[in-house]
Amino acid sequence: MVVGSGKRLERKVSVEIPDAVFRRVEEIARKYGFRTEEAIKILLMGDFLRDTENVTDVKLRELEEKMDDLERKLYELEGKWSPLKFRTYYLAMDNQNLSIQLSAMIAQNRRLREKLGLPGRDYGEIVKKIRYYLNFGRIGDGG
Numbered sequence: 001m002v003v004g005s006g007k008r009l010e011r012k013v014s015v016e017i018p019d020a021v022f023r024r025v026e027e028i029a030r031k032y033g034f035r036t037e038e039a040i041k042i043l044l045m046g047d048f049l050r051d052t053e054n055v056t057d058v059k060l061r062e063l064e065e066k067m068d069d070l071e072r073k074l075y076e077l078e079g080k081w082s083p084l085k086f087r088t089y090y091l092a093m094d095n096q097n098l099s100i101q102l103s104a105m106i107a108q109n110r111r112l113r114e115k116l117g118l119p120g121r122d123y124g125e126i127v128k129k130i131r132y133y134l135n136f137g138r139i140g141d142g143g
Contacts (some may be wrong), residue, residue: 015044032060092133099133102126 017025017040029039106123113120 015040095133099130103130103134106130 022036025039025043026036029036034042106126110120110123
């Protein structure tokens with residue numbers, strides 16, 4: 001098992017654990033939602049709880065309930081966020097399509113002005129916005 005020291009180089013530690021102790025660690029790890037390897041690392045590194053006398057099953061259950069509550073809230077927020085993300089994507093696609101249409105209209109306007117002998121117009125600001133929407137927010141280099 002590799003135990004991290006928090007430094008660049010890791011130290012490899014080999015430990016022989018009696019079967020009865022390993023089964024007990026496995027049981028406790030399963031009870032509290034840890035993988036067995038994580039529980040063994042915690043035990044090897046020590047000092048994972050400073051005040052072990054005040055840690056009770058009741059307090060652990062309270063913490064589990066709080067975690068469950070936070071997880072429920074997370075899923076609620078995710079449920080609200082998903083439709084927004086979906087709508088945002090389609091709005092961005094609509095903006096892209098409108099940018100393509102606007103670009104074509106500008107090109108057509110330039111050709112018509114040329115044929116009719118009218119003076120040209122500066123479409124610089126519009127072209128910047130078109131590039132912005134065609135690149136999903138990345139403003140392209142150049143003019």
